[in-house]
Structures are given as C-alpha cells and as structure tokens.
Amino acid sequence: MVASFAVNFLLDIEPRLSNGISDIDILQLEIVSDKEGQTGDVRDVLAIRSLQKWEIGISAKNNHRAVKHSRLSNDIDFGQKWLGFPCSVEYFKEVKPVFDNLAKLRTASKATQKWDTLGDYHTSVYVPILDAFKKELLRLDAENLGTVAERLIEYLIGNQDFYKVIKGSNKVEIQAYNLHGTLNLPFENVKPKAKVPKLKLPSRLIEVVYQENSKTTLLVTLNEGWQISFRIHNASSRIEPSLKFDINLVSAPHSLFTNQLFIG
Template sequence: MSTSTDRGYGFEYTNIQEGMTILNGTVGPETQTWIQRTGNPKYNSLSVNEQQAMIRAARTIINFLTEYEPWLLNGGIEIAQVKAAGGSTDVSDVRFTGLGQSVGLSLKSNHDAVRHPRVSPTIDIAHQWLGVNTDQRYLGEVAEIFNNFTSFCEFNNVERFNQLSNEQKKNLLYSPITACFSDLLLRVFNGPAGPDAVAHFLRYLIGDRDFYKAKADFNRGELLIEAYDFSGTMGPRHRLRMPTRCLEVIVEPGPTGLYNYINITFDRGWEVKMRLHTARTAIENSLKWDVQFVGTPRDAWNTRIRF
C-alpha cells in the first residue's frame, strides 16, 4: 500500500506529464529536477492500478482546463511544480503559464487539506497567519505547554509520541494548545485589527494567486473541481467574495475524544476546520495543523466529473 505522500507526489507528476503531452508543454530546470528526484520515483512506487487511475484523472483534469482556459491550447505553455519553482505564496501544486496568462492547479488525492502549518514555541503564528504581532500572552502559554511536555517526557523516558496514551496527549498537548490558539484567534478577530486579520488568514490559507482545486476520489472515480477566483479572471468568470468577519471559533473533540479540532466560521459562507496532530514519530517541540475548508460560499463555482 502506497503512502499518502507517494500518492500526492505521484498525482502531481501525472498531471505534469499529461499537461506536457496534451498541451505540448515544457518544464523548467527546477521542475525537471523535481521530476527526476521526486515525481518519477514516487509515481513508480505506486501500483499499476493506482497509476492507471491517476492517468485517467489527470487526463480529465487537463481536458477540463482547456475547456475553461482555452488559451492553454495556443502553445508555448510552461508547466511548473510550484514548490520546486519556489512558489511560497502560491498554494497550487502545478501552475501553467503562457502568453502572459497563468492558472494554478491544487491537487487533492482522497484528502482535502489546504495547508499543513506547524505550531511551536518559536513560530510567530499570529504574524504568519493573521498579519499581526503575536501577543505575549500566547507566547507565554505555548512556551509553558511545551516546557511541561518536555519535562514530562524526560522524567518518564518517553522518546516517541506513540508511547503516550490518548489521555496524555490530550492533557499535555492537544487541549491546552487548541485552547490558547483559539483564544488568540478570538482576541485578534474581535479586536481593532479584526477585518484585516480575517482577510490575511484566508489569504494565508489560499495564497495570493487564483487557482482551481481538483479533488480526486479514486474509489468512486470522480473529480470535484472548484474555482478559487478572487479577481474574476478565471474561465468560469465567477468571482468569490472574501469574508469580512469571524462569527465563531469552537474547539471540538475528534473521533477518539481528543480535543484537537478547531472550527472557525466566517461570514459569506466560509468555514475552516483545523486538526492538530503529531508531525513525526519522535518527540519534538512541534506539532502540525491540517487545515481544510469545510464551508465555501453557496454560489462558489464547482463541478463534478467522472473519470
């Protein structure tokens, strides 16, 4: 069974390859290096059935793009694996550029997370997420949580997260971190910088460039494609409106009873769910968020296509 990372990179590789074939596109040196070192090896680690399903899905996606972005058929298209090309503020995985136009493609393979940011005592999370300086209250609380956790692990010779019970993870990490982080969000969103922080938060999650998101359900053979178009220039010409205020921030239990979820509701139909989890097996002073949109405006453009 392949890992989710193998499938994710394999799916990106397949879309680049199909883009090169259908669009007669080219790739730059950074993407070529990524293909050789990461994309091709991850694709080759997949089963034949997984590879064939990804080819069908990628071919469907590229043909969809040519229907709504017909300029892609005019030639001279360069295809980039975004992270390989240094696209830090672009949440797309693959970007197609040519003739002064560009369109991004965010690919999801049986999952829907948009970002995987970290939380630790050294990360200025409010500056990163909200565009404001992190207050001393949050910094002090997070430092104390991780210091207590480190002391507990050292005293009990705990070296791996899987040595901890769910109750220990909940009490030592998940509950206190989600509590102080949700309090920080409420203080900022309800403060004088609230409207700007809301806009910054959404831009942090979706980047600063418009894109299509294509989520492939390989079990059902179906694609859900959504247009994240904030400038009104993408093919469907259906502009999304950014939220202006936060309505609610709630900490919620997960399926195993760990209080490691935060649900954030904004106006205009936007809703974000964040899941806190351990990023690695070994104990470290860092956890990771899986962040996904569970609510977008009702009039957001999307379509479902079989492959």
C-alpha cells in the same frame, strides 16, 4: 483518463491555454516549489503565457481535501507568518510552558518517549494550546477588523487564484478558487464555455468553537460562507515540542465553481 478529463475541461474554461497572440506566444508549464506553499501559494503547476502577462495555477490532490498542515510551537509566530500581525506576549506565555515541558521530556528520554505514556495528553497538552490559539486568533481579529479574516483564507486556501483537482476513488473533482478574478478570462473574442464566478473573501470572523465532543478540533466560522476546521495532532509517535494542524475547508461560498466526473 483523470488527466485527460482535467486538461480537456480546463481548455474549455480557459481559452488562453490554447490561444496565443502569435507563434512566439508559447505556453510554458512550470512546477512550483514547495517553499511557495509556506507563503500562501498552494499551486503545484503553472501554465504561463508571458506575452499575454497571464498565468493560471493548478493544485493537484490525491483523495484528500486538506488545505494546509501548519505547525505550532513555542517559537512559531502564527500571527506574523499567516496574517502579517504578530502574536502577543500573552499568547507565548500561555503556550511556552506546555512546549517547554515537552522539550524536557524529549531530552530526558533521548527522543524515545512516546505520547501515549502521558495519559490523557489531549486534555493536558492539546486543550491548553488550542485555547491559547483560539484566544489569540480572536484577539488578532478584534485588533485588525476586516483584515484578519481575509488574510486567513488567503493563507490557507491560497493567495493566488487556482484550480484544485481532487482525484477520489471513483471520481475527479475540479474546484475553481477564483478569489481575485484572474481565472476564466476570455481571449480576444473567444469566450470560456462556462462561467467561473469570483468568490467573496470574508471580512469578519464570526466564531471559534470546539467541534462537538472534541478536544482536538476547532471550527473557525467566517462570513460569506467560509468555515475551516483546525485539528491539532502530534506528527510523530514520539514526543516532540511542536504540534501540527490538519486544516480542512468545511464549507465555502455557494458560488464555488465545482465540476465532477465519475470514473467508476
């Protein structure tokens, strides 16, 4: 039922799915490798018509709205990897002692020591890393005005337009991330049955603050209605010299196209 709803709805708003130029204009379906997600392409499935030089992508999620799970460590340059601008020497000077200490603890315990033995590690580990991350993100934005905000959203949300299908416990939601205007195109004189507006990418970073009463989560607010939360956490119960972000879209522009089906 879920798949049927999603397919039928997409057929209504993407005429090229069911309309070809000729008999040899074949619709191909392709699974996207996980490696693509590391470079900002979050799509799981592609529908392609090579003759029309056209494709759309779908990201399928089961009951969660996380947009990314990126890592930080003493040798991960998030600026270069996410935004195309390298992190500063100062950033690595701030995070290296924290991660180096974690590496020593892991080695000394032969990878058996657990995080809870550190006491208040939210204060001793998470806060210094988040402070350094916050400072560096603001620096990168200040030095590359008008570029970092846009690239951050493209890295986190996706650098290719796509439909996101989210299956919940009693509903299915389809969101259209039409950032570059490649979704919802007509086929000759066949028009989509609903209009999917183009989303505006942000051009500036407004603020980076801690979520209220939190030592684990930063809220990054950008213009055009975008807000992202970055919750840092340890991916394993055992100490390791890296941390993981659970990154979620808190708010998107009001023009984000959304359709829901309640399935009981």
